[in-house]
Structure formats: C-alpha cells, structure tokens
Amino acid sequence: MYGNETVGYKTLKSDCSEESFPFKGAKGIVINSRQKKSALIVAKLLDFLALVSEPLEHDIICLPHGQQNLPQELLPLLEQYDNLILWFDNDSVSWGNAKMFTKKLSEGRCSLIRPLENQPAPYICLKNGYNIPTIVKSAQPVSHASIVTFANLREDVLTELYNSDKVSGVKWERFPALNGILKGHRRGELSILTGPTGSGKTTFMSEYSLDLACSSVTTLWGSFEIRNQRLAKTMMTQMFCAPLEKNLNKFNEWADKFERLPIYFMTFHGQQPLNTVMEAVEHATYVHDVAHVIIDNVQFMLGISSSEAGFLDRFSRQDALIASFRNFATTCNCHVTLVIHPRKERDGEQLTPNSIFGGAKAAQEADNVLIIQHKMSHASLKLRKYLQVAKNRFSGDLGIMPLEFDKEALSFRTKQK
Numbered sequence: 348m349y350g351n352e353t354v355g356y357k358t359l360k361s362d363c364s365e366e367s368f369p370f371k372g373a374k375g376i377v378i379n380s381r382q383k384k385s386a387l388i389v390a391k392l393l394d395f396l397a398l399v400s401e402p403l404e405h406d407i408i409c410l411p412h413g414q415q416n417l418p419q420e421l422l423p424l425l426e427q428y429d430n431l432i433l434w435f436d437n438d439s440v441s442w443g444n445a446k447m448f449t450k451k452l453s454e455g456r457c458s459l460i461r462p463l464e465n466q467p468a469p470y471i472c473l474k475n476g477y478n479i480p481t482i483v484k485s486a487q488p489v490s491h492a493s494i495v496t497f498a499n500l501r502e503d504v505l506t507e508l509y510n511s512d513k514v515s516g517v518k519w520e521r522f523p524a525l526n527g528i529l530k531g532h533r534r535g536e537l538s539i540l541t542g543p544t545g546s547g548k549t550t551f552m553s554e555y556s557l558d559l560a561c562s563s564v565t566t567l568w569g570s571f572e573i574r575n576q577r578l579a580k581t582m583m584t585q586m587f588c589a590p591l592e593k594n595l596n597k598f599n600e601w602a603d604k605f606e607r608l609p610i611y612f613m614t615f616h617g618q619q620p621l622n623t624v625m626e627a628v629e630h631a632t633y634v635h636d637v638a639h640v641i642i643d644n645v646q647f648m649l650g651i652s653s654s655e656a657g658f659l660d661r662f663s664r665q666d667a668l669i670a671s672f673r674n675f676a677t678t679c680n681c682h683v684t685l686v687i688h689p690r691k692e693r694d695g696e697q698l699t700p701n702s703i704f705g706g707a708k709a710a711q712e713a714d715n716v717l718i719i720q721h722k723m724s725h726a727s728l729k730l731r732k733y734l735q736v737a738k739n740r741f742s743g744d745l746g747i748m749p750l751e752f753d754k755e756a757l758s759f760r761t762k763q764k
C-alpha cells in the first residue's frame with residue numbers, strides 16, 4: 348500500500364520464498380494498521396503474519412524489498428510514527444542492515460530487537476512458542492550520540508559475542524575457502540585486490556561480487572577500465588556458467604534473471620575527478636542501500652599512466668582516493684573494494700602488500716588485502732594461479748585459495764570434488 352492506494356503485492360510460496368511485484372519498482376508497504384503512533388517493521392511477509400496474530404500496541408509493517416533496500420519514497424509514509432521498532436533475523440548481517448535503515452529513518456525514534464539467541468525472527472518465535480510481546484518490550488533504542496559510555500556499548504558487545512560463532516558476514520557460495528579465511532563479507536570494511544596486469548582481477552572481482560549479489564548484497568560497480576556492457580556480459584556468463592554466444596536463444600530468460608540481482612553500475616568510464624565519483628557513490632548508497640562498492644580500477648579512475656611525470660603527485664592523488672573511500676566505508680557502513688595495480692615487479696617475484704602501487708598507505712588503510720599470484724608448478728611446469736589473503740584485520744587468518752579458471756564459464760568457482 349502507499350497511503351490508501353494498492354501499488355503492488357507480495358507473494359509467499361509454500362517453500363517460504365517471497366517475491367514482490369513490481370520486482371524493483373515496488374514502493375509501498377504491507378501494513379496492518381491499528382491506528383498507533385508506533386510501528387513494528389519486519390523484512391519478511393512470514394514475520395509480518397506472525398506479528399499480526401499477536402496482541403501488540405503497534406502497527407505492523409513489512410518492507411517491500413526485505414533487508415535489501417528501503418526505498419526513500421517510503422519515508423513520508425513512515426513519518427507519522429513517533430516510534431519505529433525494527434525486527435529482522437538474529438544474525439550479524441541482518442543486524443548491520445537494520446542499523447543501516449535506522450540512519451535513514453532517523454535514529455532518534457528507532458529501536459531494535461537485538462539479534463540474540465532467544466530473540467530470533469518473529470515467525471520462528473511464534474513457531475517456538477516464545478512470548479512475542481515481551482520480546483517487543485525489550486527493544487533497545489539506537490544510540491546515536493558521538494560519545495557513548497560502556498552502558499551503551501555493552502549490548503553491542505553482547506550481540507557480537509552471541510554471534511561470534513556464526514560467520515560474521517555474508518558467505519560466498521562459490522568460494523568456500525574464502526569463508527574459511529575471511530569469515531565472510533562484512534559492511535564497513537575496505538578491501539584491496541591487486542595482481543599483475545591480465546592476471547584476472549576484473550574477471551575474479553566480477554564473480555566475487557556476483558556471488559555476493561546473489562545473496563542479496565546490494566552492489567555498486569564502478570568499472571573505469573572496461574565498459575559496463577562487457578562487465579555485465581562477463582557476469583551473466585559467470586551466473587549461468589556458459590558462454591552467451593552459444594546460448595543466444597536463452598538470452599532473454601537469463602537477462603530477466605540477471606536483472607533481478609541488486610547490482611547497479613556507475614556510468615563513468617576512464618578518468619574522473621574524485622569528488623564527482625564520491626558524490627555519485629554516496630548518493631547511490633543512500634538511495635539503494637548499497638552494501639558493496641567496487642572501483643576497478645584506481646589507476647584508471649585517476650587517469651594515472653605509467654608514462655606520467657611526477658610520481659609524487661600520482662601517489663598523493665591515490666592516497667587522497669584511498670582516504671576518501673576509507674572514510675566513506677566507515678561512516679556509511681558500506682564495504683569498499685578497490686582494485687589497484689601493483690608497482691612494477693621483477694618477473695617471477697611474488698607480490699606482497701608492499702607491492703601495491705603507491706606504497707604503504709593502501710596496505711595500512713585496508714582491512715583486507717587480496718593478491719592474485721602466479722606460481723610455476725615444478726611438477727607439471729604449468730603456471731598456477733592462486734588468491735592470497737595477505738591481510739585480514741577481522742580475524743587475522745591468512746591463507747591462499749587456488750584459482751582454477753574455467754574459460755567457457757569465465758569462472759574461478761571451486762569445483763566440488
């Protein structure tokens with residue numbers, strides 16, 4: 348509903364999957380109005396139905412696109428409420444998404460149901476016979492002052508402890524080894540991917556981000572090196588594990604499926620001023636609730652060529668870019684991945700975090716450093732590639748993941764043995 352008008356609908360299938368229509372354009376809410384000044388907001392229809400049957404002093408609202416996006420067109424609809432309580436799933440990813448939405452809804456009137464063991468999503472509470480009104484009463488206001496005491500922090504610490512055994516972040520379907528090392532993809536971090544020219548950085552990042560987008564990580568791609576249509580073609584090939592050229596009759600069917608993924612593309616190409624790009628990124632993040640921004644690659648965006656004179660200027664421009672994105676990742680609680688070329692290395696040498704173009708700043712500011720390495724296998728005399736996690740601020744675990752390339756599917760996906 349939007350006001351008194353029906354603007355779309357949601358379906359709930361017997362396997363509990365949900366869909367919204369229109370798929371991307373649905374800009375209304377599902378509401379059970381009890382004429383209250385306070386509303387309980389959930390992401391799933393199933394949770395909505397669970398709450399509707401409870402004796403609660405709140406309006407019950409279900410968002411049109413789950414945790415993926417809170418369209419800003421909904422904000423006027425929610426203005427009438429003095430108090431909004433968000434209740435999503437009890438894992439750390441949902442917790443991050445809920446906190447993100449409270450920024451848009453203005454934190455002062457928002458409370459959250461903590462993602463604790465005994466406070467799962469409403470539907471599960473209902474199934475397990477938990478007392479839903481008691482859980483709703485335990486909602487905690489979002490603290491938003493710039494200075495907090497431990498009293499404010501203790502709930503956050505407890506939440507982290509409860510969730511520490513769950514993988515803290517969104518997991519990759521195609522790269523189980525990365526889940527083992529990085530533990531998942533989290534909001535608010537800065538990752539850097541480097542590797543020699545032509546080593547597959549763009550191809551790998553395309554699949555890595557596609558995999559996350561398939562798990563509802565809203566993604567904004569800044570492809571400064573290759574055109575968006577080429578990138579989209581690579582991603583579609585990777586999604587369907589088959590070359591499009593040989594499957595032209597399936598194009599429309601596949602394109603319809605691909606279109607449903609939460610992926611946005613910046614229309615920039617080649618060199619752009621940093622401010623222009625930052626403005627576009629911040630705007631898109633606010634409007635679409637972007638959780639992952641990719642810049643491929645930093646040298647193309649800055650228009651740095653190896654022939655450019657004055658490397659001091661190049662370094663300082665790159666440092667400014669890294670500082671801007673670092674700050675953006677933290678303040679907007681969004682993950683940023685920067686693809687950066689390495690400095691010129693002598694042939695055959697392995698790259699290290701210090702090989703990143705521009706020197707120490709990049710490696711210092713990054714939470715994660717990923718490097719595509721080549722290694723000659725002595726046994727088969729074949730050039731093998733692997734992805735090295737050379738820095739990992741979250742858990743400290745380092746390691747490698749072999750990269751085997753499937754040329755038809757443009758995929759590095761780990762084959763099931």
Ligand SMILES: Nc1ncnc2c1ncn2[C@@H]1O[C@H](COP(=O)(O)OP(=O)(O)O)[C@@H](O)[C@H]1O
Nearest residue numbers: 542543544545546547548549550551732752757
């Ligand atoms: N491991 C690999 N083996 C063979 N070809 C690869 C491999 N990785 C990528 N490619 C191919 O090499 C080309 C360059 O890859 P690209 O991802 O653009 O590299 P980069 O972004 O590092 O310059 C692409 O055509 C890609 O399909």
Ligand SMILES: [Mg+2]
Nearest residue numbers: 548549550572
């Ligand atoms: Mg590239």
